[in-house]
Amino acid sequence: MDAKFEFLCRMGDSTLILGHRISEWCGKAPVLEEDIALPNIALDLIGQTQMWLAYAAEVEGAGHTADDLAMRRDVWDFRNLLLVERPNGDFAQTMTRQFLFDAWHLPMLQALTTSSDKRIAEIAAKAVKEATYHYEKSSEMVVALGDGTEESHARMQSALDLLWPFAGEAFVSDTVDHEMAATSVAPTPETLWDDYEASVKDILSRATLTLPKARFAHKGGKSGTMHSEHLGHLLTQMQWLQRAYPDARW
Amino acid sequence: MYAQMIKSEATQDDPEKLAAFQARIDAGDTIEPKDWMPEGYRKTLIRQIGQHAHSEIVGQLPEGNWITRAPTLERKTILLAKVQDEAGHGLYLYCAAETLGVSRDELTEMLLDGRMKYSSIFNYPTLTWADMGAVGWLVDGAAIMNQVPLQRTSYGPYARAMVRICKEESFHQRQGFDIMMKMANGTAAQRRMAQDALNRFWYPSLMMFGPSDQDSVHSAQSMKWRIKMNSNDELRQKFVDQTAPQAAFLGLTVPDPDLCWNEEKGGYDFSQPDWDEFFDVLRGNGPCNTERLAEQNRAWDEGKWVREGLMAHAAKKNAQPIAAE
Ligand SMILES: [Fe+2]
Ligand SMILES: [Fe+2]
Numbered sequence: 001m002d003a004k005f006e007f008l009c010r011m012g013d014s015t016l017i018l019g020h021r022i023s024e025w026c027g028k029a030p031v032l033e034e035d036i037a038l039p040n041i042a043l044d045l046i047g048q049t050q051m052w053l054a055y056a057a058e059v060e061g062a063g064h065t066a067d068d069l070a071m072r073r074d075v076w077d078f079r080n081l082l083l084v085e086r087p088n089g090d091f092a093q094t095m096t097r098q099f100l101f102d103a104w105h106l107p108m109l110q111a112l113t114t115s116s117d118k119r120i121a122e123i124a125a126k127a128v129k130e131a132t133y134h135y136e137k138s139s140e141m142v143v144a145l146g147d148g149t150e151e152s153h154a155r156m157q158s159a160l161d162l163l164w165p166f167a168g169e170a171f172v173s174d175t176v177d178h179e180m181a182a183t184s185v186a187p188t189p190e191t192l193w194d195d196y197e198a199s200v201k202d203i204l205s206r207a208t209l210t211l212p213k214a215r216f217a218h219k220g221g222k223s224g225t226m227h228s229e230h231l232g233h234l235l236t237q238m239q240w241l242q243r244a245y246p247d248a249r250w
Numbered sequence: 251m252y253a254q255m256i257k258s259e260a261t262q263d264d265p266e267k268l269a270a271f272q273a274r275i276d277a278g279d280t281i282e283p284k285d286w287m288p289e290g291y292r293k294t295l296i297r298q299i300g301q302h303a304h305s306e307i308v309g310q311l312p313e314g315n316w317i318t319r320a321p322t323l324e325r326k327t328i329l330l331a332k333v334q335d336e337a338g339h340g341l342y343l344y345c346a347a348e349t350l351g352v353s354r355d356e357l358t359e360m361l362l363d364g365r366m367k368y369s370s371i372f373n374y375p376t377l378t379w380a381d382m383g384a385v386g387w388l389v390d391g392a393a394i395m396n397q398v399p400l401q402r403t404s405y406g407p408y409a410r411a412m413v414r415i416c417k418e419e420s421f422h423q424r425q426g427f428d429i430m431m432k433m434a435n436g437t438a439a440q441r442r443m444a445q446d447a448l449n450r451f452w453y454p455s456l457m458m459f460g461p462s463d464q465d466s467v468h469s470a471q472s473m474k475w476r477i478k479m480n481s482n483d484e485l486r487q488k489f490v491d492q493t494a495p496q497a498a499f500l501g502l503t504v505p506d507p508d509l510c511w512n513e514e515k516g517g518y519d520f521s522q523p524d525w526d527e528f529f530d531v532l533r534g535n536g537p538c539n540t541e542r543l544a545e546q547n548r549a550w551d552e553g554k555w556v557r558e559g560l561m562a563h564a565a566k567k568n569a570q571p572i573a574a575e
Contacts, residue, residue: 016323023317023326026333027310028545030553031560032341032354035310039334046327053323067322091556144563145556152559241321241379248437250321250379 003179004117005059006079007186009069010176010222012052013080016070017231018101019045020238021088030091037137041098044130051123071242075232082221083166085231092145092155093162099138100167103200106131107192108170116184139203146207153208160204161212168217171196176223252305252369252393253298254460255532256478258471259290275476280406283349291475295405296350296357297366298477303343304361304368306336308542312376313385321379328425329382335418342414346407362547370528373536374454380433380443381451386426388448388455388493394419395489396459399479408477427496434500441501448497449505453523455493459486461525490518 022042029035053066064072083101088094109131112124145152171193173181180186204211220226241250268288274281281287310333317333320326344354360366371389376382397419401412433444459482463469472478490509497504506521530536 020318023330026317026330027307027314027337028549030549030556032307032337032344034556035337036334036341039330039337043327043330043334046323046330050323050327067324070323071321091553145559147566148559148561148563149555151555152562155555237318240319245437245439248321248440250325250432250436 002059003176004185005056006176007180008052008056008059008120009077009079010081012049012056012066012069013078014084014101014105014222015045015052016049017078017080017234018084018098019043019049020234021084021086022094022098024088025094034091041134041137044127044134048123048127048130051126055119055123067242071239075227075235076224078227078231078235079222079224080231081166081169082218082228083163083169085221085228085234086163086166087230089159089162090155092152092159095138095141095145096156096159096163098134099142099203100163100200102131102135102138103196103203104167104170104192106135107195108187111187111192115186120185142203142209143207146204146209156207157209160209164212165214165216165218167200168215169219169221172217172219174223252302252309252396252458254301254367254369254458256294256298256301256468256472258468258475259293263288263290272474275404275474279404280409281404282406290471291477292350294472294475295408295477296347296352298472299343299347299350299408300352300357300360300366301368303340303347303357304366305372306340306343307361308368308372308546309389310336311542311545312372312374312538313382315376316379316382319379320382325382325429332386332422332425335422339411339415339418342411343408346405346411349407358550362543362550364534364543367532368542369458370531370536371454371458373531373538373542374450375538377450378443378447380430380440380447383426383429383433383444384447384451386422386424387430387496388426388451389458390419390422390426391493392455392458392489394423395485395492396480402476403479404476430500430502434502444500445502448502452505453527456486456489456520456523457525457528457531459483459489461528487517490520494518494520 019042022038022045025034025038026042027035029038049070050066053069057064057066057069060069081101083097086093086097106128109124109128113121113128115121115124142156146156147153171189173189177186177189181188201211221228241248267286271281271286271288271291281291313329313333313336317326317329320329344357347357348354357366361368371392376385394416397412397416401409401416403409403412430444430447433440433447435441436444461482463482469478469481473481494504494509509518509520511517512519531539534540
């Protein structure tokens with residue numbers, strides 16, 4: 001499989017699945033302002049997906065479109081991080097997942113703005129503005145709810161304990177990453193870790209939350225070798241119309 | 251429209267002040283929050299704007315129902331943006347209502363415990379993707395009929411909210427019609443979905459305008475105050491006149507055998523919706539009343555710790571500089 005295609009799917013599938021998860025909140029947020037803010041994030045992420053997967057489809061060269069990739073692949077062909085397919089849980093889990101993702105996504109996109117691949121650099125340049133805003137917002141939310149009431153603090157801490165083992169996957173390289181780094185298309189994932197850890201620790205200390213000691217990281221999402229059971233259910237819903245009416249145009 | 255059967259309040263104010271107030275309205279003046287206003291005017295507006303706001307809020311649910319099943323990435327973004335707009339409309343309207351001395355939380359509590367209503371239309375289910383077209387085309391279409399004139403309503407904050415909202419609503423209607431076009435010109439299954447959506451949403455859309463109010467005392471008072479601009483029948487007629495040719499353009503059949511152009515009156519003759527069904531829906535017996543209200547209550551209850559957490563943090567932040575001194 002072409003490494004660049006794989007890499008583009010990793011970027012696009014992660015934004016697609018996270019955008020989908022966020023969109024599940026629509027109209028059901030804890031406060032009206034969040035009913036406005038959450039769809040904004042989902043919109044940005046789906047918009048980025050359209051750019052990543054359109055380019056992925058071009059690189060693949062099999063005559064597919066971004067929609068084909070989004071709506072017609074099965075679980076084993078998805079390359080998103082395990083973190084983003086985690087169910088929404090309560091608002092604490094949703095915000096913690098968002099924060100752990102944004103804290104990686106932003107520096108990743110910043111690095112990609114200097115990619116040797118012009119198209120990737122362009123997409124990253126567009127996405128980085130949105131990711132900056134997402135990071136600001138999710139880190140503010142983590143601080144506010146961590147340092148809010150006893151209950152909000154407890155919920156945020158257990159969300160962090162639950163999701164932290166899914167944060168590490170983005171920083172472990174494999175052959176696809178090596179090839180992307182060798183051709184200066186993308187940074188080596190490990191090089192982003194120190195800054196990631198530092199910024200997460202900074203926000204968590206302001207949130208009066210404790211980073212779990214264990215460094216264990218689940219793997220299998222971005223390689224596609226072992227997704228969680230959750231992804232299949234998400235795809236069942238997301239892809240249903242396209243699969244039930246394969247000859248229709250929408 | 252999103253405010254149905256609004257009872258106007260009787261007013262027991264100083265007759266001189268009342269006359270001066272009415273003179274301002276008749277002269278086309280805009281009433282602002284700090285101006286004197288009759289208690290009945292204030293209460294009626296709170297009820298009307300509140301119900302309108304609640305409709306925007308509950309209205310997120312039938313369309314939110316399809317966001318996770320939208321068939322393409324583009325359709326998903328369009329629908330997301332639409333539902334987000336509705337949340338924004340709710341927010342503008344709650345802000346307008348707050349200028350009348352009622353808080354958003356108070357209004358929300360009244361929605362959640364059933365003291366205040368929202369539009370009957372949102373108690374109908376969305377069953378196929380074509381319903382996303384039908385809702386935009388018919389429901390937003392009907393809402394516009396009522397909201398465009400309300401841009402000139404006498405209460406300033408309400409009128410200004412309407413100006414912002416109307417721009418977005420007409421966009422929604424075009425997007426809905428665009429989905430209907432795709433469906434009506436698509437595969438046999440898609441055409442079937444489109445016709446089915448029209449069949450289910452036609453009469454509930456006509457109900458949005460409320461029953462005939464020609465002899466209603468409440469309507470007369472609200473019209474005098476310029477917080478109701480047209481009679482329900484007038485708006486319903488306008489809606490049918492606009493929509494029937496659009497249905498024909500789509501190649502769809504309006505589910506009314508008596509629908510026909512009346513040259514003499516320069517409008518369509520059409521059948522009335524089943525008003526018993528309308529009153530049943532208002533009483534809580536529509537197909538989705540229970541789910542809609544339960545969903546609102548669940549979101550509100552489960553969100554309590556979030557709202558409290560955010561407020562507690564904001565309070566700590568505000569206290570900080572003083573503590574540091
Ligand atoms: Fe609206
Ligand atoms: Fe709308």
